[in-house]
Amino acid sequence: xxxxxxxxxxxxxxxxxxxxxxxxxxxxxxxxxxxxxxxxxxxxxxxxxxxxxxxxxxxxxxxxxxxxxxxxxxxxxxxxxxxxxxxxxxxxxxxxxxxxxxxxxxxxxxxxxxxxxxxxxxxxxxxxxxxxxxxxxxxxxxxxxxxxxxxxxxxxxxxxxxxxxxxxxx
Numbered sequence: 001x002x003x004x005x006x007x008x009x010x011x012x013x014x015x016x017x018x019x020x021x022x023x024x025x026x027x028x029x030x031x032x033x034x035x036x037x038x039x040x041x042x043x044x045x046x047x048x049x050x051x052x053x054x055x056x057x058x059x060x061x062x063x064x065x066x067x068x069x070x071x072x073x074x075x076x077x078x079x080x081x082x083x084x085x086x087x088x089x090x091x092x093x094x095x096x097x098x099x100x101x102x103x104x105x106x107x108x109x110x111x112x113x114x115x116x117x118x119x120x121x122x123x124x125x126x127x128x129x130x131x132x133x134x135x136x137x138x139x140x141x142x143x144x145x146x147x148x149x150x151x152x153x154x155x156x157x158x159x160x161x162x163x164x165x166x167x168x169x170x
Contacts, residue, residue, distance in 0.1 A: 014050040014078075016146075016163035023160065025052030025076075026068040029142060029167035032082050041082055041098030046142060048167055049079040056109050073113035078160060079106045080130055085142070089131040092122045092148060105130075107150050107158055120150035120158050130163075140169040 013027035032045035051074040052067050066072050082098045084090060095104035103121035105128075111117050122128070128148030135142050146163035 013167055014163065014165040017161050019158055023052065023054060023076075024067045025050050025054070025074075026072075027165055027167035029169045031085070031169060044085045045082045045098075046085045046169060047079065047081050048083060048142070048165065049077055050165065051077045075110055075113075077106075077108045077110065079108075080104065080146070081106075083130055083132065085132075085135065087132050087135055089129055092126045092128045092130075093124070095130070096122055096124065096126070103150075105148055105150060107160070118152060120152050120156075122148065122150055126150060142167050142169060 014023075014025050016023045027048060027050050029046055029048045032042045032047050034042035051072075053072045053075050054065055054067070056076055068074055080095075081104050082095060092105060098104065103123060103126070105122040105126075107120040108116050109118040126149055128146070130144060130146040130148070132142060132144045134144070143166040144164075146165070147161045148163075149157055149159045151157045
């Protein structure tokens with residue numbers, strides 16, 4: 001049976017629940033680039049990032065929220081690194097083994113679109129997974145679901161669950 005084919009539709013390319021609040025935004029995906037030669041951890045892999053301009057706390061409301069469709073100043077970015085470019089379910093612990101100590105998954109809170117105010121990453125003890133549910137090589141389209149828990153250096157956590165994404169690989 002062939003792998004399910006990714007289909008891109010709808011305005012938001014990622015939706016999820018972030019600490020019990022609705023979270024949505026735009027996606028960007030690219031093939032993982034090996035800087036020091038291709039390895040099993042970089043061959044046929046993809047990096048996926050999700051950005052949104054949703055306020056990340058009730059003290060910083062925004063006048064207009066677009067979910068980062070078109071031009072926007074992101075307030076949050078969630079990034080997955082070195083995900084195998086194949087239909088399957090991948091545990092955070094396995095993904096972490098293929099990256100530097102910063103972790104395979106990172107969540108940034110931003111000020112002004114480019115100043116990082118807080119960073120959460122997947123640690124050795126992180127729980128969660130990402131599952132590629134469809135891949136269309138001829139259209140360079142990928143889709144999947146995820147559920148991850150990330151922590152900062154002070155052991156505060158964020159839980160991003162019921163994640164659903166679709167992306168075109170650039």
